[in-house]
Structures are given as C-alpha cells and as structure tokens.
Amino acid sequence: MRGRGRFGEYGGFYVPEILMPALEELEAAYLDAKRDPEFKRELKRLLTEYAGRPTSLTLCENLSRKLGWPIVLKREDLVHGGAHKTNQVLGQALLAKRMGKRRLIAETGAGQHGVATAMMGALFNLPTDIYMGGLDAERQSLNVFRMRLMGANVIPVQSGSRTLKDAINEALRDWATNVADTHYLLGTVCGPHPYPRMVGEFQRVIGREARRQFRRYGAAPRAVVACVGGGSNAIGLFKDFLPTSAEIHGIEAGGRGIASGEHGATISTGSPGILHGARSYLLQDEHGQITETHSVSAGLDYPGVGPEHSALRDSGRATYWSVTDDEALAAFKLLSETEGIVPALESSHALAGAVKLARRYARREKLRKAEWRSRIEDAILVGLSGRGDKDMETARGCFPELG
Amino acid sequence: MSNTRYSKVFRDLAERREGAFVPFTVLGDPDPEASLEILRAFARGGADMVELGIPFSDPVADGPVIQAADLRARAAGVTPDVALGIIKRFRDEYPEMPIGLLLYANLIHKPGLSTFYRDLAAAGVDSVLIPDVPLEESAPFKKAADANGVDTVFMATPSTTPERLGRIVKQGGAYLYTVSRVGVTGQDSSLSDSAAPLIKKIRRIAKVPILLGFGISKPDQVRAALTAGADGAICGSAVVNIIAEHVEDWGCRGGDAESVKRLCVAIKNFVTSMKRKTIV
Numbered sequence: 010m011r012g013r014g015r016f017g018e019y020g021g022f023y024v025p026e027i028l029m030p031a032l033e034e035l036e037a038a039y040l041d042a043k044r045d046p047e048f049k050r051e052l053k054r055l056l057t058e059y060a061g062r063p064t065s066l067t068l069c070e071n072l073s074r075k076l077g078w079p080i081v082l083k084r085e086d087l088v089h090g091g092a093h094k095t096n097q098v099l100g101q102a103l104l105a106k107r108m109g110k111r112r113l114i115a116e117t118g119a120g121q122h123g124v125a126t127a128m129m130g131a132l133f134n135l136p137t138d139i140y141m142g143g144l145d146a147e148r149q150s151l152n153v154f155r156m157r158l159m160g161a162n163v164i165p166v167q168s169g170s171r172t173l174k175d176a177i178n179e180a181l182r183d184w185a186t187n188v189a190d191t192h193y194l195l196g197t198v199c200g201p202h203p204y205p206r207m208v209g210e211f212q213r214v215i216g217r218e219a220r221r222q223f224r225r226y227g228a229a230p231r232a233v234v235a236c237v238g239g240g241s242n243a244i245g246l247f248k249d250f251l252p253t254s255a256e257i258h259g260i261e262a263g264g265r266g267i268a269s270g271e272h273g274a275t276i277s278t279g280s281p282g283i284l285h286g287a288r289s290y291l292l293q294d295e296h297g298q299i300t301e302t303h304s305v306s307a308g309l310d311y312p313g314v315g316p317e318h319s320a321l322r323d324s325g326r327a328t329y330w331s332v333t334d335d336e337a338l339a340a341f342k343l344l345s346e347t348e349g350i351v352p353a354l355e356s357s358h359a360l361a362g363a364v365k366l367a368r369r370y371a372r373r374e375k376l377r378k379a380e381w382r383s384r385i386e387d388a389i390l391v392g393l394s395g396r397g398d399k400d401m402e403t404a405r406g407c408f409p410e411l412g
Numbered sequence: 413m414s415n416t417r418y419s420k421v422f423r424d425l426a427e428r429r430e431g432a433f434v435p436f437t438v439l440g441d442p443d444p445e446a447s448l449e450i451l452r453a454f455a456r457g458g459a460d461m462v463e464l465g466i467p468f469s470d471p472v473a474d475g476p477v478i479q480a481a482d483l484r485a486r487a488a489g490v491t492p493d494v495a496l497g498i499i500k501r502f503r504d505e506y507p508e509m510p511i512g513l514l515l516y517a518n519l520i521h522k523p524g525l526s527t528f529y530r531d532l533a534a535a536g537v538d539s540v541l542i543p544d545v546p547l548e549e550s551a552p553f554k555k556a557a558d559a560n561g562v563d564t565v566f567m568a569t570p571s572t573t574p575e576r577l578g579r580i581v582k583q584g585g586a587y588l589y590t591v592s593r594v595g596v597t598g599q600d601s602s603l604s605d606s607a608a609p610l611i612k613k614i615r616r617i618a619k620v621p622i623l624l625g626f627g628i629s630k631p632d633q634v635r636a637a638l639t640a641g642a643d644g645a646i647c648g649s650a651v652v653n654i655i656a657e658h659v660e661d662w663g664c665r666g667g668d669a670e671s672v673k674r675l676c677v678a679i680k681n682f683v684t685s686m687k688r689k690t691i692v
Contacts, residue, residue, distance in 0.1 A: 010548060023517055023544045025473045026567040027594055029576065168479060174470065181472045186595035188571060283517040283544070284470060296491050297522030298469040 010036060014202020014287075017323060019316035022201035024181075024286045031188045036203040038108050043210075048103060055099045056214065059132070060089045062096075064215075066222035068388070071347040077378035078367035079388035081230065082350070083219045085242060085395060092353065092395030093242040094125035097211035098194060102129035105192035112187065113137045115194045116180040118145055118173035118238065119308035119355065120152025121395055122196030127161035129194065137161040140179045142172035145307045152399050170301040173238075173311045177285050197239025198315030201286030205315050212245025219390060220249045227386025229253035232366055235392035236260050236358040237329065238273065238309035240318045242394035251326060255390070259318060260362035262304035263331035271303035274331040275314040276322050289316040305334035305403065306354035308395075332361040338407050340364055341397065353395035354403065363391045417510040417538050418563070418586035421460055422621050422643065431690035432644025433634060434623060435651050435683050436463040436514070438481040439498050440490025442659045446672045447485075450655070451502045453676040457683025460690075461510035463541075463646055466495045468516040473543035475598035477649040480656060492519055492528075496535040503536030510586070512539040512565060517553075525556035532562055539563035539586045547580055554583070565589055568614060570606040581618035588614060590642065591626045599649045600627035603636040611641035629653075634689040647686060654678050 010033050014020045022032055042048040056062045064084045073079045085093035105113060113135050117123030123139040130137030139156055143165040146153050156163050169175035177200075184193040198205045198212070223230060233250045235243035237259040247257050264272030272278070275290050282291035284299055292300045292312035304310040321327035332340075337354060340361035345351045352360060366389055370376075376384065397404065405411070425432055435454045440447050454462050465471075467485035471478060492515075499511060513532065520528045520542065532540065540562055545553055547566060554564045563586040568577055571594060581588060592607035593600070604627065611622055624642040628634065629650035637645040658675040659667070667675065 013548075021549055022546065023549055024546060025543050025569075026546050026580075027569040027571055027591065029546050029548075030571045030573055168476075169469065178470055178472050182475070182596045185473070188594055281521075283521050285472070286544075288521075291518070293518065293522065295522070296493075297518040297520075298486070299518070300469075 010202065011040065012036065012202060014206065016317045016320035019289050019319040020202060020205060020287050022286055023283050023288065024201045025185060027185045028188060031184070032201055032203065034108060035104070038104050039203055039207050042104055042107060052100055052103060056096065060095045060099065061087065062214065063218045064088055066219060069348050072344065073381045074378060075347060076364060076367040077371035077376055077381050079381055079385050080363055080367060081223070081226065081388045081390050082393040083215060083246060083390060084393055085215060086350070086352065086356070086393050090125050090128055091398060092121040093212060093215060093245060094122045094196060095128065096214055096245065097208050097241065098125040098129045100211035101192070101194045102133050105135070105194070106133060108192065110190060110192040111135065112191045113194050114140070114180050114183050114191055115196060116140045116173065116176035117196065118142070118176070118310060119306065120145065120149040120156070120399060121308060123156050123161070123163065124152055126194050127156040127159040130161050131159045138183065139163045140166050140176040140183070142170070142176045143167045144171040145173065148403060149307055149399060151402070172307070174299065174313070181285070197241040198244045198317060199239045199285055199287060199313055205287065205317055208241055209244040209248065209317060212241050213248050215242065215245040215392065216247060216249035219246060223390060226388055229255045230390040231370065231387040232256040232258055232389045234258045234260060234359050234363045234366065234389060236309060236355050236394060237276070237314060237318060238262065238311050238355060239313070240315040242392050244315060244317055246392040247327065257321070257327035258362055258366065259327055259329040260358045261329060261331040262306060262309035262358060263333040263336070264303040266333055267331065272331065273302040273304045273309050273311060275312060276318060276329040277331050281319065284313050287316045289319045290314050290322070305337060306358065308353070308355040309358060332358050336361040341404065342408065351397035352393055353397050354400045356392070356394045359391050359394070363389045417508060418461070421510055425460060429692055431638040431642065432460040432623065433458065433683065433687040433690050434461050434463050434644055434646040435459050436465065436646055436648035437651055437655070438465040438467055438478060438485050439495035440467060440485035440488055441481040441652070441655055442484045442667065443488040444490060444494055444498055446667055446675065448498050448501055449672055449676045450679055451498070452505070453680040454683055455506050455509060457680040458687035459683055460644065461512065463512045463514055463648070464499065466492050466513065466515040466519055468519060471516060473596055475596040475649060477652050477656065478597050481652045484659065496531055499535045499537060510538045511536060512541065513537050514541045514543065517542050517544050520553065525552055526559065529556040529560040529562055533560040537562060539565045541565040541567065541589055543567070547576065547583065567591060568610065570594060570610055574613065577613065578617055581614065581620055585620065587621040587623050587643070589646070590614065590622050590624050592624055593627055595626070597626055597649050599629035599653070603628070603633045603640065607637065608640040615641060631685050631689040634686050638690060644690065651679065651682065654682060
C-alpha cells in the first residue's frame with residue numbers, strides 16, 4: 010500500500026489479510042488512472058453524456074420567501090439514476106474494467122447505490138450482485154425491482170439488523186471469497202483505504218460545479234448543508250468549500266429523537282471505533298458492540314460514517330447535528346409543495362437542517378421575510394442528493410391525509 | 413514470555429512426531445456455563461491447544477455457522493468480561509494449555525488497548541489474532557500485547573504476496589494462522605489444493621509453526637493438513653456446528669444438565685477423532 014489512508018487519526022485499512030492484495034491493486038489502479046488523461050477524458054464523457062452533468066443550481070424563490078432567507082439547491086436529484094451515486098460508480102466501474110475484473114458486487118441501503126451499480130453492470134456488461142438488508146429490501150421494493158430490471162441479482166441479507174451494515178458485512182464476505190475476479194463497488198466514503206479518498210474524489214464533482222455556479226450570487230454561501238449517512242454526497246459537496254468562509258453543516262438521522270436511542274446520529278452522539286475497514290465515529294455500546302440504528306430514510310440508517318467526516322468534526326471545520334424523522338418528513342412535504350421538487354428522504358434531512366439555519370439567520374439579522382433577496386450572496390446551499398420517487402411508499406404511509 | 417506454553421507444546425509434539433489439533437469455539441456459546449463445559453471437553457478429548465472467540469456484532473471474517481454462535485452467545489448476555497471470566501476458570505484447571513484468542517478490533521479499541529491486553533494477560537490468554545487488523549495496522553496492538561506478555565498471531569492466505577509474507581513472518585508470533593483458501597470461516601469437503609504450495613512458501617523463509625485453518629471439518633482433512641506440511645490444524649465451524657445442532661434440539665426450553673452433558677460427549681468424541689489423525 011502506498012498511502013496510509015489516514016484523515017488525522019481516522020481511516021486506515023482494518024480488513025482481513027485476505028483482502029489486502031485486492032486493496033493494494035485497487036489503490037495502484039486508482040493512482041495510475043488519476044494521472045491518465047485517457048481515463049479522465051472517458052470519465053468526463055460519461056459524466057456528461059450518460060449521467061447528465063453538470064446538474065443545475067436552483068434558487069428556490071417560494072421557499073426562500075417563506076423562510077425569509079435564500080435557499081439554493083445543488084440538484085443531484087437530476088443525475089441519471091436519481092441520485093449522486095452515479096457520479097462515483099462511473100469512476101469505479103472504469104477502474105474495474107481497467108483491472109480486468111469480471112464481476113461487480115455492492116451493498117445498498119436505500120437502494121440508490123444498488124441501482125447505480127446495476128446501471129454499471131448493464132452499461133459495462135458485467136454480472137452484478139447487490140447485497141441489501143432484508144428490511145431495506147422490503148421498504149424499498151421499487152428499487153429492488155429497478156435493479157432486477159437492469160439485470161442485477163439482488164440478495165436480501167437476513168442477518169443482524171437486516172439493514173445497510175449487514176449488507177456491507179455480507180459484501181465483504183463475498184469479496185473475501187471471490188477476490189480474484191470481483192470488484193467490490195463500495196457505495197460511500199466509508200470502508201478501508203483507498204475507498205474513502207477515492208469515492209470522495211469522484212464525488213467532488215458536486216462541489217466543484219456548485220462553487221463555480223454559486224458565483225452568480227456571491228463569493229461563497231453562508232452555509233453549505235448536506236445529509237450524512239456514510240457521507241459521500243456531503244464530502245463531495247463540502248470539499249471545494251472547505252477553503253471558503255462558508256459554514257459546513259452535516260445533518261445526521263435523528264430518527265425518533267436522540268433521547269429515544271433510535272437514530273443514526275453517528276458523529277453527533279457516537280464515539281471513535283473500528284468497523285468495516287476504518288477507524289471513525291461509530292454507534293456502539295460500552296463494550297464495542299455495534300448498536301442498531303433507526304431512520305425513516307434507509308440511506309441514513311447506518312452506525313458508521315466516513316473517516317474524513319470524523320476528522321472534519323474533530324478539527325471543528327464542519328459541524329454535525331441531527332434532525333428527526335418528523336422534521337425530515339416536514340421538509341420533504343415543504344419542498345414538494347413550495348417548489349414542485351420531491352426530494353429523497355435522505356436529502357430531506359439536509360433540507361430540514363437548512364430550514365432551521367434559515368430561520369436562525371433571519372432572526373439573528375432581524376430580516377423581514379420579503380427582504381430575503383437582499384441576502385442572496387449569503388444564501389444557504391443545500392445538497393439535494395437525490396429525488397424522492399423511491400420513497401413514495403414510505404411517504405404515503407406518513408401522509409395518509411393525501412390518500 | 414507467555415508463549416512458552418506454545419513452545420513447550422510444539423516441542424513436545426515434535427518429539428512425539430505428532431501434529432497439533434486446535435478446536436475453536438465462541439466463548440459463551442450457547443451460555444457461559446455450557447461453554448466452560450465445552451472447553452473442558454476440548455481438553456479431555458485431547459486438544460493440544462484451544463482457539464477461542466469473543467462474540468461480536470459484526471464478524472466480517474466469519475461464515476454463517478460462527479455468526480450464529482456469536483448471536484447465541486450475545487443473546488446469553490456474554491460480554492468480553494464474561495468471556496474472560498470463562499477463560500480464567502479454564503486456565504485455573506488447565507495451567508499448561510495454550511489459549512489463543514480470536515477477536516475483532518473494535519472490542520479491543522473500545523476499552524483501550526493497554527487495559528484490554530492487561531485483562532487478557534490476567535485471564536491467562538497466550539495469544540491474540542485480530543482478523544480485521546492486517547500487518548500495517550498492527551503496531552499499536554502488538555505493542556500493547558508485548559507489554560503484557562501476550563503473543564500476536566498473524567494470518568497468511570493464498571492471496572498474500574511473497575513480499576507481504578516476508579514481512580508477516582518477520583513479526584514472529586507463537587504460530588502463523590495459515591488459511592489454505594480464500595473466503596470466510598466454514599466447512600469444506602476437502603482440503604484446498606493451495607495448502608501445500610503455500611506452506612512450502614512459508615517454510616522457505618521461516619521456521620514459525622504453521623497451523624492450518626478455515627474449512628477443516630473432518631479427520632481426513634487434519635491428516636491432509638499435516639501431509640501438506642502444517643504443524644497442526646484448527647477446526648472451528650465443524651465444532652460450532654455440533655453445538656448448533658444440539659441447541660436446536662433443546663428448543664426454547666434451553667439445556668438442562670443432561671443435555672449439556674450429551675453435547676459435551678459429542679464434542680469430546682469429535683475432538684478425539686480429529687486428534688487421532690495427528691498421530692502418525
């Protein structure tokens with residue numbers, strides 16, 4: 010291994026010996042590809058022609074008026090596939106091809122990463138197995154169907170809490186067994202080196218575009234807000250804003266409230282530990298057993314978080330806090346009603362965080378609601394990581410009054 | 413050094429021209445008292461050393477049989493403290509038996525490395541293997557282990573490159589946990605063909621004792637492991653499977669003294685049948 014994969018005291022590669030050569034191979038392929046103009050050209054082409062980048066930056070006039078502070082969305086919901094996941098699977102699929110791998114495996118929580126990987130399986134003509142927690146497969150049955158439609162094999166995982174963490178365990182076991190010909194297309198900035206850095210770099214296109222696009226309003230937004238499960242859309246959005254004056258807010262899943270113990274607020278309530286290949290913040294008990302999480306959004310229902318977020322938290326450059334299921338659902342409805350944009354339940358957490366910040370800023374500056382436009386250069390930039398189509402069944406259960 | 417227990421046993425075995433048979437179980441499976449009985453059955457059945465797991469919520473290197481054992485033990489309230497309590501009692505009864513521990517990194521990280529290794533040493537543990545800590549991440553763990561006289565055991569696998577293998581065997585250790593196939597723990601019908609070449613590769617560069625593990629579930633595979641050049645064989649899933657089958661029969665009423673006794677007879681007989689194949 011050429012790098013140590015460290016972000017401060019976090020990261021690393023805590024994996025069984027059997028996987029080390031595969032990680033070394035992946036790191037070498039990634040470092041090599043990064044310097045290869047042909048690889049960069051091909052990735053750029055796919056991001057443009059296949060994924061539909063660049064995505065828009067949308068000023069939400071109705072919502073801004075309602076909150077009294079300008080809100081701008083980075084529209085990853087418009088990426089082909091319906092979420093930011095497509096950005097990085099293209100990069101990893103190209104690497105898999107470069108390494109001569111003949112099969113893809115992946116884990117998925119909400120199903121978005123599974124869908125994105127299934128897209129790659131179809132596009133690059135590679136057999137694809139997707140591990141998905143049994144509980145997640147039930148609550149995201151439409152995504153299961155989408156994956157199968159694209160030719161992927163979906164394997165429901167019935168061990169443990171039957172959610173994302175168990176799907177990762179099973180994918181790691183598969184990889185250990187089929188390591189020679191299989192690429193593990195990990196879906197977020199978690200896991201062993203080189204995944205956190207590699208996935209983060211592939212997702213960085215979000216923030217790079219957003220920063221350029223924001224110049225039409227000002228130098229840098231007052232705040233950049235994204236939801237954090239594993240944290241890939243957040244890292245992708247945050248990175249290019251780290252050197253600016255913008256506040257950085259990562260919004261975690263508060264579930265039924267922190268006091269209830271049923272949540273996925275890893276950084277805001279957890280402690281450092283070792284899981285799934287990296288040292289990072291974790292939700293764990295006093296003995297180091299990983300605890301079960303809850304969130305209305307399957308994509309945030311995970312007891313770990315990417316190591317770079319842990320380092321950003323400790324350095325104080327980013328702030329992590331949570332909103333509850335109910336607050337996220339209210340934001341989900343609010344954006345749908347005011348702007349005609351239905352966000353994913355994951356992204357609704359970021360939006361709920363932004364709503365709180367907007368009210369705080371407006372109050373602090375005693376700004377009248379009608380004057381929101383006067384602070385346009387201080388807008389709040391929200392990472393709208395995905396669209397809510399996949400969440401219709403869950404949402405329907407939460408808003409029975411709509412039929 | 414506490415690894416004197418290992419060196420003494422390996423020396424005695426060599427004199428008798430025997431291989432080592434090493435059964436594995438998850439501490440506290442199916443409950444702490446029955447688990448201690450199982451360890452005694454290991455010893456009475458002729459185990460030369462034992463390899464023990466501490467139940468963890470996310471055992472990524474283990475197949476379904478050992479995952480289920482972790483679940484049973486945790487459901488029976490087995491924490492690392494309870495597990496160490498079982499070891500302590502076993503150690504008092506078998507002061508010469510080498511005891512190896514296999515556990516995941518977070519269980520050591522959470523209480524803190526020096527605290528945990530101190531407690532392990534006090535319980536009478538001789539060696540520790542952490543399946544999710546490869547060589548590159550092992551320094552702080554090994555340092556804490558060394559400070560407490562606990563041995564650090566590493567793994568060699570068919571995918572380990574010669575360059576890595578060289579660095580791994582340089583770490584020393586009471587033995588090298590050698591895995592003859594890719595994948596996770598489980599039971600195979602025959603020994604992998606890659607065992608002999610891998611062992612040969614290790615022999616060329618080091619004199620460290622080699623214990624072969626993963627997939628060994630039948631007496632003939634123990635013999636095959638020794639023929640391939642190993643100093644002994646580790647058997648986990650097949651042992652744990654015997655526990656699982658018995659516990660399934662017990663159903664929800666749990667195991668009374670008689671049922672636990674029957675389980676331990678089965679375990680002891682199995683260990684004896686495996687051990688017999690280490691004697692030429």
